[in-house]
Amino acid sequence: MTVHLKDIAAYTGVSIKTVSNVINGNNARVSPATRAMVLEAIEKLHYQPNIAARQLRKAQVGVLAYAIPDIRNPYFTEIGDIMTRVAEEYKYTLLLDYTYGPRDPEPDGKIRYIDYAYGSFEKELSVIKGLRPHLIDGVILDPQALTVDDIKLEEVKGPLVLLGERVFGAPFDHVLIDNVQAAYQATRHLLELGKRRIAVIGAQETQSQAPSLRLKGYVRALQEVNREIDESLMISGGYWHRADGANAMRYLLSLDNPPDAVFCFNDLMALGALSVINANGLRIPEDIAVMGFDNVEEGQFSYPTLSTISPSKEEISRLAISLLIGRIKGTRTQEPECIQVPFELCIRSSTVRNPAGMQINIS
């Protein structure tokens, strides 16, 4: 026979509301003596809370979601991998809710250079508005399509932590790296190698601010040494996938005066660029140096290995999960914060032959 709240109430002589308060830990409203009596009855009658019924009352279910914008980009799956392990340390299950990602190339096989933000507006909106409010205790979102106006406190169901460069100033905890500073360091590194024509791949008008922040860092580094800003070397990166980097690199190599270095705004595009430079028989880094951004595992095994900006994925993941759980449990009550985590400049063979493990720490 199933034991219900009302059976506990009848057995103890208190109201159902009081039993519910004890079960849900609302102890402020219950005297210690009553609480002890109810807990004893729960044990004696073998009461098992009905999980789905508890969900109805918005009790915690031990499930978090990471709204992952693009599972074909290993930057996001590496973050998801670490978050899953960190959530587990806290005894939570993390589900991955894939909010779209770029579409495949058009039927003719081409990828269009369009003003494209991966991440679907509708899917992201359904995540924060609690499409599944009873399933999930809290959400980590790296928005690609929503604006700050879409992420209003009164519209978001339940705790939310933001990642990335899209939304600034929303009333939620936010974890990211200093993108301007990171892109500045990447560009400075290429300048210090004596490179004179540094192209960028991934410069485009998108809803995410990642391209514009990284472009700002690039421009700052060039201006600092009075280098001319050449807009013909700023190339769009489509979906920021390997094929986009390869297409952009083919275009750059077709120029009368091709670049001697290329800074790709993510590693996938850089890996696509490497493949085209290799196929054209040019030497990396002597003829063209290549710099990425993200430090995905693949760049440690590419030919040559890929120099890149390495955001601390461990710290991003750990912080995002712990902030979210703090909000869920009510142990974190302060005003939302925007927290920057460190990054590193990883120097490998695509910019320096025989780099011998150079790594520059920048906090």
Added chain:
Amino acid sequence: MTVHLKDIAAYTGVSIKTVSNVINGNNARVSPATRAMVLEAIEKLHYQPNIAARQLRKAQVGVLAYAIPDIRNPYFTEIGDIMTRVAEEYKYTLLLDYTYGPRDPEPDGKIRYIDYAYGSFEKELSVIKGLRPHLIDGVILDPQALTVDDIKLEEVKGPLVLLGERVFGAPFDHVLIDNVQAAYQATRHLLELGKRRIAVIGAQETQSQAPSLRLKGYVRALQEVNREIDESLMISGGYWHRADGANAMRYLLSLDNPPDAVFCFNDLMALGALSVINANGLRIPEDIAVMGFDNVEEGQFSYPTLSTISPSKEEISRLAISLLIGRIKGTRTQEPECIQVPFELCIRSSTVRNPAGMQINIS
């Protein structure tokens, strides 16, 4: 004011049970006239079914789960990407439930060659036993740790479709490719190139049968041409990640008589092997040809591009989702089937210089 089932019942004069039957589409028990009357009342009173309450009654919630064994292996995320889009065509949301994946290297940075199956037994079990029975209508599982004895009809909560090479003979629909035939074709290709010492990376005793099935195909191809089977060329692949392929390749290059070809049981290991061969200044494919398995996107951009077995991921994903939804909706009622989908042998530059788009279709 919220409208409940009982309000509809009072308004129409039928029982709550009848209203519920209409809402849940159990029309066999309701006369057409009653049904029309109830539907009219639902519209008039603006009744909105409570989703969580419907979950309590185990109504369908429109959510599927893909229990993904390793999100750091792009084979699985490429499948997850396609499945998400296919599920969406059917108006279902697919959540990714990451059932573990290999652990990171040990603290000393080494990856151990152990009898390791990725996928955690406990996590996979919790998925099929319906840890979250009210959240999810059905599950697609590529088991890495469970055995056929763990996947019994009476223990599995709700519809389930199996993928992969781990479990055979369980009473559920199952989608896979012919692994023996695929590995046979891969090995034959290397033999036809005149390669005489063909090593394999990924031969190991694991709970998954992928290694043993692929080894069987390799052995069959060698025996067919009366080639000696040299067990010293069968190397374990640890977690089947890039670092494992690299480690195994370093060992093979250290042999007095190194191989002239290597067949890696997945692409990630092959990509790791490429990086080591490149770093040693050997020519691919002349000195050593490299063959992978999975056709992940990365292999189209590696140096050289990677020859591989390409399972039809589109067909695997599409079939798995449609079989699962057929079971959920009750439109598929026949005995469970084990369905093999086609694969292709993709010949690229890691086995043939200038392959000019050779592709051999094998069904």
